[in-house]
Amino acid sequence: MKTQPTQLVRLDSEDTVVQLADLFRLMGDATRLRIILTCLKEPISVGDIAERLTLSPSLVSHHLRLLKAARVLRGERRGKQIFYSALDEHIRCVIEDMVAHVGESLDIEEVD
Amino acid sequence: MKTQPTQLVRLDSEDTVVQLADLFRLMGDATRLRIILTCLKEPISVGDIAERLTLSPSLVSHHLRLLKAARVLRGERRGKQIFYSALDEHIRCVIEDMVAHVGESLDIEEVD
DNA sequence: TCAACGTATGAATATCTATTCATATGTAAG
DNA sequence: CTTACATATGAATAGATATTCATACGTTGA
Numbered sequence: 001m002k003t004q005p006t007q008l009v010r011l012d013s014e015d016t017v018v019q020l021a022d023l024f025r026l027m028g029d030a031t032r033l034r035i036i037l038t039c040l041k042e043p044i045s046v047g048d049i050a051e052r053l054t055l056s057p058s059l060v061s062h063h064l065r066l067l068k069a070a071r072v073l074r075g076e077r078r079g080k081q082i083f084y085s086a087l088d089e090h091i092r093c094v095i096e097d098m099v100a101h102v103g104e105s106l107d108i109e110e111v112d
Numbered sequence: 113m114k115t116q117p118t119q120l121v122r123l124d125s126e127d128t129v130v131q132l133a134d135l136f137r138l139m140g141d142a143t144r145l146r147i148i149l150t151c152l153k154e155p156i157s158v159g160d161i162a163e164r165l166t167l168s169p170s171l172v173s174h175h176l177r178l179l180k181a182a183r184v185l186r187g188e189r190r191g192k193q194i195f196y197s198a199l200d201e202h203i204r205c206v207i208e209d210m211v212a213h214v215g216e217s218l219d220i221e222e223v224d
Numbered sequence: 225t226c227a228a229c230g231t232a233t234g235a236a237t238a239t240c241t242a243t244t245c246a247t248a249t250g251t252a253a254g
Numbered sequence: 255c256t257t258a259c260a261t262a263t264g265a266a267t268a269g270a271t272a273t274t275c276a277t278a279c280g281t282t283g284a
Contacts, residue, residue, distance in 0.1 A: 009215045018142045025140025030133040071217045080260050090213035101202035103121045105183045192230050
């Protein structure tokens with residue numbers, strides 16, 4: 001069971017906009033977005049992400065640090081490995097909406 | 113009446129991810145996000161955006177060019193002015209979902 | 225045609241950021 | 255405790271990008 005936010009998020013507020021922009025910027029890198037998508041499927045270790053996306057573990061770790069700090073992902077230790085997964089499901093919605101946008105854009109591609 | 117996308121958008125596809133990342137990156141700048149939010153409320157001219165956000169018309173125009181190219185916004189000429197507005201409603205959904213994410217994150221702020 | 229206004233564009237720059245490499249930290253097994 | 259493995263961190267760097275300034279383009283009215 002999830003508690004409701006106590007205060008409404010004000011879209012006009014300066015720091016709310018900055019906060020949103022920070023999150024979008026995080027998703028605005030193809031490598032990082034691929035990492036997010038990979039973690040959305042199932043919890044997965046740093047090494048496995050690196051292997052699946054053919055990236056260096058170091059690079060993956062750098063990105064994971066940012067994503068964890070922004071509360072997009074969370075890490076859970078299991079023995080020597082750390083498994084990363086989505087902190088909540090909103091990110092999935094955000095991406096799905098954006099996919100819909102891309103889909104529509106593609107659809108009217110021939111217009112001009 | 114809107115036609116349906118003829119082809120499914122494949123999330124695994126390399127260029128789909130890049131396309132998505134490009135869009136997120138566009139929204140990942142606070143100034144640009146403020147411009148988007150302003151245009152989401154109602155069609156508004158370049159000069160009025162600049163005034164409302166206290167930005168130079170030149171800077172606004174630079175950002176609008178990118179947002180138009182990415183099909184986030186559209187521009188429509190009315191006399192000397194050009195009014196910008198959202199091309200479709202998906203961007204609004206994307207932002208709303210992200211606001212929800214921020215709301216949840218704020219809600220558990222005290223956890224660690 | 226000219227002037228005035230609104231918008232767009234190009235170059236220059238200072239800042240930011242993704243990536244790499246080397247190294248450190250933490251964990252489990254022997 | 256040491257070795258091996260998994261992940262994290264810090265510095266260095268090459269490339270990207272937001273902003274500014276100057277200038278050009280397009281539109282309207284005189």
